[in-house]
Amino acid sequence: MRVLIADDNPMFRLLLEKHVKAWGHETVTAANGVEAWAHLISEQGPRIAILDWQMPGIDGVEICRRLKKNLNLPFVYTIMLTGRDTKEDMAFGLESGADDYLAKPVDIKILRSRLAVANRIVEAVPPREWSVPKIPGYEVIRVLGKGTSGTVWQAKLDQTGKEVALKIIRPDLVTAEAFSRFAREIQITQRLNHPNVAKVYDSHVDHSLCYYAMELIDGRELGVHICKNKLRPREILKLMIKVCEGVEHAHSQGVIHRDLKPANILVTHEGEPKVVDFGLAKSMLRSELDADASHTMQHIALGTPLYMAPEQARGHAELADARTDVYALGVITYIFLIGHHPHSLDRTDTWKLMRSIAEGAVRPPSQFEPKIEPRLEAALLKALQESPENRFPTAGPLAEALKSCLELPAP
Numbered sequence: 001m002r003v004l005i006a007d008d009n010p011m012f013r014l015l016l017e018k019h020v021k022a023w024g025h026e027t028v029t030a031a032n033g034v035e036a037w038a039h040l041i042s043e044q045g046p047r048i049a050i051l052d053w054q055m056p057g058i059d060g061v062e063i064c065r066r067l068k069k070n071l072n073l074p075f076v077y078t079i080m081l082t083g084r085d086t087k088e089d090m091a092f093g094l095e096s097g098a099d100d101y102l103a104k105p106v107d108i109k110i111l112r113s114r115l116a117v118a119n120r121i122v123e124a125v126p127p128r129e130w131s132v133p134k135i136p137g138y139e140v141i142r143v144l145g146k147g148t149s150g151t152v153w154q155a156k157l158d159q160t161g162k163e164v165a166l167k168i169i170r171p172d173l174v175t176a177e178a179f180s181r182f183a184r185e186i187q188i189t190q191r192l193n194h195p196n197v198a199k200v201y202d203s204h205v206d207h208s209l210c211y212y213a214m215e216l217i218d219g220r221e222l223g224v225h226i227c228k229n230k231l232r233p234r235e236i237l238k239l240m241i242k243v244c245e246g247v248e249h250a251h252s253q254g255v256i257h258r259d260l261k262p263a264n265i266l267v268t269h270e271g272e273p274k275v276v277d278f279g280l281a282k283s284m285l286r287s288e289l290d291a292d293a294s295h296t297m298q299h300i301a302l303g304t305p306l307y308m309a310p311e312q313a314r315g316h317a318e319l320a321d322a323r324t325d326v327y328a329l330g331v332i333t334y335i336f337l338i339g340h341h342p343h344s345l346d347r348t349d350t351w352k353l354m355r356s357i358a359e360g361a362v363r364p365p366s367q368f369e370p371k372i373e374p375r376l377e378a379a380l381l382k383a384l385q386e387s388p389e390n391r392f393p394t395a396g397p398l399a400e401a402l403k404s405c406l407e408l409p410a411p
Contacts, residue, residue: 001119002026004046006036006063007081008055016050019108023115033058040067040076047074047122048115051098053082060098068097077118081106133168135211140166154216164201165217167277169210186212188255189278196246198266198276217266217274225267226336233337237376237402239273240333244399246275247329251322251394258320260328261307262336305354306341307331310386313358323388326398330383330391333402337376338365342384362386376405 003025007013010031017027028046030036034057039045049067051060058066064078080098099121100114132140138155141163145152150169157164186203193199203212220228222243226236243265247257257264257278266274305312309327311319334342342362346352362384365377379401385391392398 001048001122002028002044002046003115004028004030004036004039004049004051006030006033006039006050006055006060007052008032009052016106016111019111020050020115023112025115025119032056033060033063037063037066041070041073045073045076047076048118049076049078050111051078051080053080064097075122077122079111079114079118135166135168135209138164138166138213150210155213157213163216164213165198165215166211166213188253189250192250192253192255192278194246194249196242196273196275197249197278198274214276215274217268217276219266219268219274221263222265222267222273222332223262223336225271234406236333236336237406239267239271240329240336241399241402241406243273243275243332244329244395244402246273247325248394248396248399250275250278251325251396256320256322257325257328258317259307260325260332262332265332305357306345308354308357309388310358311388313354319388321388322394323391326383326392326395327388329395329398330380334365334380334384337380338368338372340368342380373405376402379405 003020005013005016005020005027006029007016008031013029013031017029020027025048028039030039033055036049036051036055037058040049040063049063051063053060060078060080060082064080067073067076067078077100078098079100079102081102081104083104100118102111102114132143133153134140135155137158139158141154141156143151144154144165150167153166153168155164155166156162183203183205186200186205190200190203198217199215201213201215204210219225222239225231226239229235231239247260250257255278257275259277260275264275264277266276268274307328309320309324312324331342334340340363342365343356343360344363345356362381365372365380379398382401383391383398392401
């Protein structure tokens with residue numbers, strides 16, 4: 001696998017290059033962001049990139065964003081090197097598009113394990129040569145996003161001309177027992193009808209083709225919307241109340257999301273949040289990675305477990321219910337209101353990160369914001385209880401608790 005090493009420190013760059021070559025990878029190097037970007041958009045560009053956050057020309061965050069936006073490029077797994085951990089950096093870093101983060105000075109053993117994970121993920125992503133799919137009844141227009149489990153396309157219904165987002169899932173990743181489960185779940189999800197939940201219109205599942213068509217949302221991911229518009233706490237709270245109400249509607253219909261995170265919450269240009277991907281793809285995929293937490297830690301990108309509930313971090317995926325979604329909503333609200341993760345995390349070590357979530361205590365929001373309204377702190381802490389029995393039972397009561405905080409005078 002070809003690996004890009006981009007860092008403006010020549011000694012550090014040479015050290016990384018020496019180790020990465022010794023592990024069997026081909027390397028290219030860059031002393032600044034402009035050189036790094038040129039390598040990435042070249043004909044035989046690297047599929048794994050180790051990027052310093054701060055580089056002359058173009059910084060690592062901007063490169064990640066460009067990769068995320070440029071859908072004509074093949075999938076590139078990016079590892080960000082950074083020692084930054086401020087309130088603003090946390091929000092920007094989570095939404096930059098990086099797949100992994102390592103703090104300097106880099107632990108070489110950890111870097112080697114991360115590259116092994118990156119290599120497996122890149123090999124699992126369908127190549128760019130898999131051209132525009134032919135789906136009966138749809139005119140497929142262009143790719144909107146891609147990942148290890150499938151691709152999302154902008155498409156148009158032949159009969160009505162209505163534009164939709166068409167999510168096509170790789171059938172080779174689907175277990176036999178998952179087909180019937182997915183079919184049942186899609187039937188339930190198609191009944192969801194709420195302004196803050198993306199509508200699912202159609203689906204098809206067999207051993208040669210798996211897809212579902214959903215509402216095409218013209219907007220941004222939640223974190224990008226918050227950062228770009230520099231939203232104040234009360235505005236963030238209003239957004240999260242609507243998100244909770246959308247999730248509550250799903251809970252009332254017996255649908256659990258299981259993978260709530262900022263990337264699965266899109267905000268329209270009118271400022272209306274829409275929750276997408278109610279566990280549809282996840283419910284289909286091979287589930288052996290959920291069998292035990294230690295195996296999972298070796299295969300997931302670092303950004304994924306940040307929103308997990310403790311029961312998920314322990315590897316008990318079968319225990320996920322509405323209260324698991326409540327925990328994720330609590331984490332998202334905490335991060336964007338407080339600017340920190342509720343757990344004290346070592347993001348240089350996936351094992352320690354997962355253990356912190358599985359076993360560690362939640363840090364009270366007042367630790368970072370001493371003037372936080374007690375009612376708001378109490379709502380966040382209840383959503384983030386380690387035991388599911390002590391959390392809000394569904395997203396609705398969390399929404400009501402957050403609403404009560406809006407009734408208080410603005411600070």
